[in-house]
Amino acid sequence: MSENARPIIIRRKKVVKHHHGGSWKIAFADFMTALMALFLVLWILSTSTQGQRESVAEYFRTPLSVAMAGGDKSRASTSAIPGGGPDPIHQEGERMRIDVRSLPRPDESRSRLHRLQQRIEAVIAANKSLSELRSQMRMDITREGLRIQLVDTERRPMFELGSEQVAPYMRELLLTLAPLLNELPNQLSISGHTDSLNYVGGHRGYSNWELSSDRANASRRELVAGGLSPDKLLRVAGMSDRVPLNDKDPGDPANRRISLIVHNAESVDAIRTQGLSESPGGSMPLGD
Template sequence: MNEQRQPIIIRRKKHTRHKHHGGSWKIALADFMTALMALFLVMWILSMSSEEQRQSISDYFRTPLVVALAGGDKPTASTSAIKGGGDDPVHRSGEQARIDLRQQTRPADVRRHFAQVQRRIEQAIAGDPVLEKLRAQLRFDFTAEGLRIMVLDTETRPMFELGSDKLAPYMERLLKTMAPLLNDIPNPLTISGHTDSLPYAGGERGYSNWELSADRANATRKTLLAGGLEAAKLLLVMGTADRVPLEDTTADDPRNRRITLVVHTQSSADFIRRQGFFPTEQKQE
């Protein structure tokens, strides 16, 4: 009887190697932590910055790169990288146009310049013991016209002699201190004089608050010029008598006796010029 052969089964144990997953997850985690740290750093910087600084940062990132490289906020700046590939913003209808940099300045930049002038004036006042006493009589406001600077009168520290356009010594000192600081910004300036409602004995037919407010505005102009203010910056000097009182004051309030200086935006200055104060062309007779 033939012996049956059993099949030979060879069992070999497989040795499986666990693949190394690498450190890619570590890189991803490191990138995430770096981004998170940068986010918290930006949030901390924004919390420590002023509203003016945040506005400047916002304007910076909203400005297209091509506009920034062109040197300002130019709506006609070409986006073409090829020379001659777009309209040249300095040419109009084949003629070279003069560009007024003040018109191309962004509103945030104008406000920043105004704020710098205000800070410099406040620093100059703070550094002078005589002028420091006038700080409470000085007001700064940002309006649609520009930077408004008002010097208010008080019963204890009047700016002018009673019923006169003669400046008090400390008022003269203040104006001469402000004059060179106002030159640091190219915007035009207007001066207006104001009085309270206390009338003169002769009424408005003789010398009245109209003449007094105009004379005080003009005395302010002369003092600013003596302090170094550029004459070309002056756009308008006027007296308003008691017709423009301060808000929340009575007509006879001494604070209505004031001098108002306005550093105008370019659009505000152009509006004043268009009213006929400064005709650009003289008609031929």
């Protein structure tokens, strides 16, 4: 080999094999878990009732401090940072010794009414003879409480024509409702309604006023016979045809109905306050 000859250098490239770990599997499992949770929530929402969805929404809308102290949600701060005023879980410098689980939630009364509605629906659906009357029952939550309306049809009237005589299926329905209404301490009002068809004598003799009142009291007697506590009754009234269910058709059979209201505390107070203001000495003098 001559001195000017350059050495031959052979370079071999090292091939590094990269082994992927299992991190992608963890990410994929998290994704599938979240997807399963999403479909589970959607399924629960599709099978729940409107009342259940409102109760869940109200639960998350209620601030924690209000839920713990049982205060008024409308007066609570929407900020998560305390701004001032007394600590809701303290009183006069000492921690209140209370079990927060025993405190009623602000809308617990509304939830109880929703549960009563669901209970009534379940009992009616389970009774073969009463399930045929389900189309004549209308229940909803109003500002006064749970309203249960029992409406007439031409094929199946609740009372004998022009009479307070209760039909047999109406009697069975009222006797079934009585123990269910006893499950809550809420007070009850009963009102009778008629259509616009008047008696021959008009309003001078026996009229729709007397008929609606008689039907309301006939319903009251059936409920009491079924076990309803008489102390739960707050008001029994006849409304004639003044509050029609279908105001576009005064002669609609649905206007002939019995309306039961399971009152909330606010509506009971309003009725009693009105009664006190109308009683002798209950109103303030106008002055000289």
